[in-house]
Amino acid sequence: MSAEKPWLASYAPGVPAEINADEFSSIPAVFAKSCALYRDRPAFSNMGKVLSYGRLDQLSMQFASFLRNTLKLEKGDRIALMMPNLLQYPIAIFGALRAGLIVVNTNPLYTSRELKHQLNDAGVSAILVLENFAATVAEVLHETPCKHVIVTRIGDMLDFPKSLITNFAVKHIKKMVPAFAIPHAISFTSALASGARQSLPAVEIAANDVAFLQYTGGTTGVAKGAMLTHRNLVANMQQVGAWFKSVVVLGEEIMITALPLYHIFALTCNCLVFINFGGLNVLITNPRDMPGFVKELKKSRFTSITGVNTLFNGLLNTPGFDEIDFSTLRTSFGGGMAVQRAVAERWKKTTGCILIEGYGMTESSPVATDNPMNALEYSGSVGLPVPSTELSIQDDDGKLLPQGENGEICIRGPQVMKGYWQRPEDTAKSITPDGWLKTGDIGNMDARGFFFIVDRKKDMILVSGFNVYPNEIEDVVALHPGVLEVAAVGVPDEKSGEAVKLVVVKKDPNLTAEDLRAHCKLYLTGYKLPKVIEFRTSLPKTNVGKILRRELRDAQPVGG
Structure with missing residues (x-):
């Protein structure tokens, strides 16, 4: 078994294998x-x-x-x-x-x-x-x-x-x-x-x-x-x-x-x-x-x-x-x-x-x-x-x-x-x-039977043919002490098809886009780096607190 x-x-x-x-x-x-x-x-x-x-x-x-x-x-x-x-x-x-x-x-x-x-x-x-x-x-x-x-x-x-x-x-x-x-x-x-x-x-x-x-x-x-x-x-x-x-x-x-x-x-x-x-x-x-x-x-x-x-x-x-x-x-x-x-x-x-x-x-x-x-x-x-x-x-x-x-x-x-x-x-x-x-949901299982979510199928960002998963980007950005909340979405891009956009709520009012780009470079490979960074005072959420990535994505004009 x-x-x-x-x-x-x-x-x-x-913990039993089965319940009644x-x-x-x-x-x-x-x-x-x-x-x-x-x-x-x-x-x-x-x-x-x-x-x-x-x-x-x-x-x-x-x-x-x-x-x-x-x-x-x-x-x-x-x-x-x-x-x-x-x-x-x-x-x-x-x-x-x-x-x-x-x-x-x-x-x-x-x-x-x-x-x-x-x-x-x-x-x-x-x-x-x-x-x-x-x-x-x-x-x-x-x-x-x-x-x-x-x-x-x-x-x-x-x-x-x-x-x-x-x-x-x-x-x-x-x-x-x-x-x-x-x-x-x-x-x-x-x-x-x-x-x-x-x-x-x-x-x-x-x-x-x-x-x-x-x-x-x-x-x-x-x-x-x-x-x-x-x-x-x-x-x-x-x-x-x-x-x-x-x-x-x-x-x-x-x-x-x-x-x-x-x-x-x-x-x-x-x-x-x-x-x-x-x-x-x-x-x-x-x-x-x-x-x-x-x-x-x-x-x-x-x-x-x-x-x-x-x-x-x-x-x-x-x-x-x-x-x-x-x-x-x-x-x-x-x-x-x-x-x-x-x-x-x-x-x-x-x-x-x-x-x-x-x-x-x-x-x-x-x-x-x-x-x-x-x-x-x-x-x-x-x-x-x-x-x-x-x-x-x-x-x-x-x-x-x-x-x-x-x-x-x-x-x-x-x-x-x-x-x-x-x-x-x-x-x-x-x-x-x-x-x-x-x-x-896209994910995988390791040898011990633990499951990992990579991302929602529909939220995946395709950059020059590479799959970029918003959860990974958000996890990295959230490590920055100046960030309160973050969402990563894909926006249309002439060169790469799509590019990564960050929408960030600041914890530190002095935080800049350049600070975040430098931080991301420490953790992410080139095609995953955010091309567009926008600061907002809040992120759109459902009533139970899920961030509405779709709303952020749909609000974007071509070119991000």
Whole structure:
């Protein structure tokens, strides 16, 4: 077996080769187990309010009852959730899943065009939206099949009088709620009260039923809904759980959840994994307010944190972060985009905790690989395939490539999606007949089974016939102490076809383009050197902090 799967020999002690993807029949089955075991333990906290497992069980049951009894929604109907990290989110997720519905996670910062596409594509029957974003819903509602709108306010789950004060301040003092009119909208608190007066009918949920339509690809084309089944997500929860198990204490973990729960990374690795562990998720509503985020971190004796490279980098550059007590921090997990060596090394120096990098995608629920928990240093690798998962490197014809050669990374395992919602052609292009998910990422595997991402196929820069991978350039530039953030993109060039362009946010105001060119010459061969260097005050990013290289590339005139 290890001849075919060399990574198994590199597993940390105690990590199994396989997990039982069928131990739980559904996400509600996992939730029910944790609510019974950890009833009085804290499950989620936000803005000073804590929900115990018992209370979350009760409130999610009320929401499920409302959806089935009051709104008359049926098993398999779709409900969209459109809000940042608030206590309402887990109540709605577990309530909707218990009712047998399919959850459509929706980015609250969507434009009306993006929202309309998603609601129509998913055939959404109901939406729960934070009032701050309800104006967008109001704008497109009449052009969608969505019949029911539930509106919540930031302070709805806080205790009186804090709830009243918060809601008043958000609307009338901070003016954060644009005017909207949605006739027949129901308030979240009314929905819970309505559900409490009725009992939830029994719902049979099968492992292969779709739990989430998780939209992806919006930055590369039309957003598609990945159909993630209960089994997909339970399997990935088990896989990540088995990987982490040696360093967690059941019922005692405190996870900082700054990435939004509508993103697959936080949904699986924070919400599901730590619910299964009986842990507490500390929800950060606005992680972009870095000083406020650091203030929150100072209040908590947290044991785990997840994030993307830009989030870790942002924290490291926020005053006061280095004063936090990190003595309880055992796991820091980075994904969503490449973790840069300079950030990983500084993170370890500041926190005393290694930044473990993993890899995956929405279509794989998302985790496919992870670095071992007993690693001592940042390796630059995205790690080993997690239990019950195979990775292969394939060429454009689907032929397996030998160890060390660059090709497309392909994933096979129980966490791979059922397919794209109502897009059989796209599904057939992405998943081979023998079950391999084609990632569109270029990488290779070493002799010990560690995988390395070289880059996205579409982000590769072709300079005079040579492949240049932006991640490599960005890693080198990020080592310069005067650089805060960097993106490398290809721009048209008359001589070489394409040339490398750097877009840099300065940390040192005195940094010059010549400084960066001299720095790059120390580390990069001639054709990889940047021809164009532009300084900006910020880089365009998705709402979870991924740098939008495409936006930087598309903005370029011919000649860069």
